[in-house]
Amino acid sequence: MARGTRSRGKHDGMNLFVFGLGFTARRFVERAAGRFGEIRATVTDPARPGAGLGDVALRGFGPETDDARIAGDLADTDVLLVSAPPSRDGDTVLARYRDAIADSRIGWIGYLSTIGIYGDQQGAWIDETTPPNPTSGRSHGRIAVEKAWLAFGQETGKAVQVFRLSGIYGPGRNPIVKLREGKSQRIIKPGQVFNRIHVDDIATTLLASIDRPRAQAIYNVTDDEPTPPQVVTEYAAGLANLPLPPEIDFETADLSPMARSFYGENKRVRNRLIREELCVDLAYPTYREGLAALVADARA
Template identity: 35%
Template structure:
């Protein structure tokens, strides 16, 4: 990707990691962020940064050969007008490749089954429905233009600076293991490497499950994190009790259970994950 013009829309934690990898290859990277504070953080890393309002009706985007779209949808509703506005802005100066981070929530609840990318998309939460709307917009965009679009369906992200320290400190309860649904996750460093591989080697029009391939449960994640941090493990409650005590946002994760197959990711993108399981990944967070 040497000397390519690369645009990272929504250049937060994952975007910064991708940008650092791109710097090593000699790419010209511009990160788009919402605030001047975020722009200053990018400048401190030697990156070109611009502040931008993705909700502006007159949105314009810098020209780039390759675009990573990491900006989230709006927090409400079932559509992503933010991405659709961005795609409209790109039509005048079309990028060659476009990588989008979606969510495994587009599959909805799969009763704990192992699923691949051919699983029907039936999101239950508004969060998942917004991402499905974005995927449909990208499918249409790729079909109407010469831009090659690659979608990454990503579950929970963990890594340095992302551990649930405050939740553990407050001793918020978790669902007892016997009732807890299957969840999947990926380390932030591995996600950045996969995003870069998707830009280089992903098949145009393809979607990829991105996970370490070792699903556990949310309760296991919080328990392992607590042990790692030397904090008390969270109290356990029943699923019925959780439905009365937890927020709707947390409950939406407990209503979905699936295990992600990542065969396509490994075959097409040829990535070797640094953190192939939760135990290895959590240890890295304190190094």
């Protein structure tokens, strides 16, 4: 039995629809496949090699045009996961399909957001009661979309849940891969820490919430141990017997504007609510368990 979830079979013909079949949503769908009848998901280009996933029916969902079947799919959906990022104008899903979702039988809606909405907390411990303090335009946009989905839930009576994710890693996307590809940097910024979360623990949390829906819920989905990034890089290099990149001072590091903005936010995020309310038992409570499992399974 997966940690944090009850053992169940298919949900009596319940159907799942996913907007945005990216890294996190794909893993969720893999874990959820046996629990639903029909699974449909959007991608930008269904014809792109590797876009498919098992028996999932793909639908195109691009900046300008959508698959004509999406509205009908939503009418035949019970569980909706929104993983597609917002555009500059807000949430594309609500903009295009608000009425279709409102008129559907959908009972559980999950919106994937980010702990970036808390901004810089100067290293303090925070939880879901901490007021958002976004410092980037990207995070301001996320807050607006969170509010829009929660308001939609109140208006329609549908159970909308927001999941604020920390730095996501897993098979094919982790510090070991960066080291092997020569793309890793050991950035040193004194006092800086980040939280992380293994993609499998995100899937576990979503499945637990589907079993225990709570309208208007907001959850931090993160590990137990916020850690300086260079410490994680050093641990990954040791596990995989890879050479360490040299230390680079943050002030002189060659970073993209987005990467530099991440280092401008320093916080320690608690995950108590997913443990106590959803009974989630993280399979990878720290980066050590997560990276060691990837190496052991040869999935790094």
